Amino acid sequence: AEKKGRVEFRDVTFKYPGAEAPVLSNISFTAEPGKTLAIIGSTGAGKTTLVSLLPRLYDVASGDVLLDGVPVTEMDASEITSRVSAVPQKPYLFSGTIEHNLRFGKPDATDEELWDALETAQAKGFVEEKSSGLNRRIAQGGTNVSGGQRQRLSIARALVTKPNVYLFDDSFSALDVATDARLRKALKGKTKDATVIIVAQRVSTIADADEILVLDNGRIVDRGTHDELLETSPTYQEIVES
Ligand code: TTP
Numbered sequence: 001a002e003k004k005g006r007v008e009f010r011d012v013t014f015k016y017p018g019a020e021a022p023v024l025s026n027i028s029f030t031a032e033p034g035k036t037l038a039i040i041g042s043t044g045a046g047k048t049t050l051v052s053l054l055p056r057l058y059d060v061a062s063g064d065v066l067l068d069g070v071p072v073t074e075m076d077a078s079e080i081t082s083r084v085s086a087v088p089q090k091p092y093l094f095s096g097t098i099e100h101n102l103r104f105g106k107p108d109a110t111d112e113e114l115w116d117a118l119e120t121a122q123a124k125g126f127v128e129e130k131s132s133g134l135n136r137r138i139a140q141g142g143t144n145v146s147g148g149q150r151q152r153l154s155i156a157r158a159l160v161t162k163p164n165v166y167l168f169d170d171s172f173s174a175l176d177v178a179t180d181a182r183l184r185k186a187l188k189g190k191t192k193d194a195t196v197i198i199v200a201q202r203v204s205t206i207a208d209a210d211e212i213l214v215l216d217n218g219r220i221v222d223r224g225t226h227d228e229l230l231e232t233s234p235t236y237q238e239i240v241e242s
């Protein structure tokens with residue numbers, strides 16, 4: 001069977017409610033199952049806004065956002081949630097055990113699936129280090145765990161649902177370079193059939209992506225592989241050198 005999770009943005013322009021100017025203009029791209037699409041660009045470029053349109057945190061005013069050819073505006077919220085897992089830039093953990101937090105998107109997940117997700121997300125050691133294990137309490141907002149641990153638990157939570165599409169919004173920035181590399185390698189093995197969209201700050205995080213979109217001021221100014229962009233994109237070169 002054909003792999004699911006093809007994401008297409010067709011000439012998308014988006015303004016926040018009440019705002020004058022669009023924060024995204026004429027965005028078009030396709031992200032395919034089995035491939036990794038990366039989005040890079042300076043702060044305020046519109047990366048978080050862009051990835052928020054697929055799970056319909058907002059609906060677009062013009063253009064289309066499609067999942068396997070169907071506009072997301074024609075899909076049920078529950079269908080989108082089961083098929084798209086987003087790891088937000090500021091991941092949210094709620095008050096409850098680690099297990100509750102991980103099972104959020106898939107209540108019937110087995111313990112083995114939880115541990116498997118934790119291992120991929122490089123969070124297994126952190127959960128094992130206390131005897132309470134999966135029953136360890138997380139405070140409201142995850143204030144009793146570090147930013148990097150919050151990110152990794154949030155990545156594990158996304159993995160548990162086994163979606164068609166993963167959105168990682170700056171999910172690797174709180175990790176040191178070695179953990180970042182280990183995590184992405186493990187992730188690759190687990191997300192082979194899915195569409196992976198990664199928003200990143202560091203070029204090292206996305207250098208092996210199949211395609212990279214360079215976003216500047218709400219527009220895609222350049223696109224290509226890391227090697228192509230090094231040759232052709234002054235904006236990308238600036239990010240590499242920063
Ligand atoms: P973002 O989409 O948040 O920009 P970004 O994700 O590229 O930035 P960062 O690297 O810092 O994470 O913002 C784009 C523009 O949209 C910016 O001018 C702020 C504005 N904006 C809103 O008006 N409301 C919102 O809820 C958000 C998220 C952004």
Ligand code: MG
Nearest residue numbers: 047048049089
């Ligand atoms: Mg952002």
